[in-house]
Amino acid sequence: MQKRPAKSRWADIVWEPFGVVPSLASGSRLLLDQGGIAQWLHDGLRLELHNDEAEGYYLNLTAPDPRVFVLWRMEGEDALPVYVTVSSEEAARWMDGGHSVDGVKMPPEIFAWAGDWVEKNYKPKPPEKRIKPRSFMRPKDRV
Numbered sequence: 001m002q003k004r005p006a007k008s009r010w011a012d013i014v015w016e017p018f019g020v021v022p023s024l025a026s027g028s029r030l031l032l033d034q035g036g037i038a039q040w041l042h043d044g045l046r047l048e049l050h051n052d053e054a055e056g057y058y059l060n061l062t063a064p065d066p067r068v069f070v071l072w073r074m075e076g077e078d079a080l081p082v083y084v085t086v087s088s089e090e091a092a093r094w095m096d097g098g099h100s101v102d103g104v105k106m107p108p109e110i111f112a113w114a115g116d117w118v119e120k121n122y123k124p125k126p127p128e129k130r131i132k133p134r135s136f137m138r139p140k141d142r143v
Contacts, residue, residue, distance in 0.1 A: 001015060001016070001017055001018065001039070001040050001042060001072065001078075001079050001080070001081060002015070002016055002017070002018035002037065002038070002039045002040075003015055003037070003038045003039075003079070004016075004036065004037045004038075005036045005037075015072070015074070015079035016079075016102055017070040017072060017081060017102045017104050018039055018104065019104050019105065019107075020068040020070070020084065020104050020106075020107060020110070021041075021107060022107065022109050022110065023041075023043050025043040025044075026043045026044035027043055027044065028040055028041065028042045028043070028080075029041055040078075042080060042081050045081055045082075045083065045084050046084075047068070047084050047085070047086065047110065049086075049114065049117050049121075051121060053085070053087040053089065053090055054118065054121055054122040054123075055089065055122065055124075056085075056086075056087030056088050056089030056090055056091075057086055057087050057114055057117070057118050057122070058118050058122050058124075059088050059089065060086055060087060060088040060106075061086070061111065061114060061115055061118055063088070065105070066086070066106040066111055067086075067088075067091075067103030067104060067105065067106055068084055068085075068086055068103065068104055068105075068106050068107075068110060069084065069085050069086070069087075069088070069090070069091035069094070069101055069102070069103050070083075070084050070101065070102055070103070070104060071083040071084075071085075071091075071094050071099050071100065071101050072100050072101075072102070073099075073100065074100075079100075086106065086110065086114050091103065
C-alpha cells in the first residue's frame with residue numbers, strides 16, 4: 001500500500017495499492033518513507049482460484065492490461081489490504097458493494113499461474129441460439 005500527498009483541497013493524503021508481489025512471508029513492514037511518499041508491504045494475503053469465478057479470470061487475463069484487484073479498508077490512520085483476486089467480475093461485485101477496490105499491474109508469475117489454471121479449468125459457455133420472430137407474422141402466431 002502507498003500513501004502519498006493529495007493534490008486536492010478536500011484531502012491531504014491518498015491511499016492506494018501500489019503493487020502485488022508473490023511472497024510466502026507474513027506480516028507488514030515499511031519499505032519506503034521519503035518525500036511525503038510511504039510504501040508498506042503487507043504479506044499474508046492468499047490469492048485463490050475457484051471454479052465459479054473462471055469466466056472472471058478469463059476476462060481479466062485476456063484484457064489488454066491484466067490486473068490483480070485489491071480490496072482494502074481504512075483501519076484507524078492506515079489503509080490495509082484485505083482480499084486480492086484476479087477475477088474482474090468478483091472485483092466488480094466488491095465495488096458494487098461499496099468497498100474500496102483498486103487494480104494493480106499483474107506480475108508475470110501470477111499471470112502464468114492463473115493462465116495455466118484457466119486453460120485447464122475454463123470451458124466457455126456455448127452461445128445461446130436466439131430465434132428471431134418473423135416480422136411478417138402476427139405476434140400471436142409467433143411460437
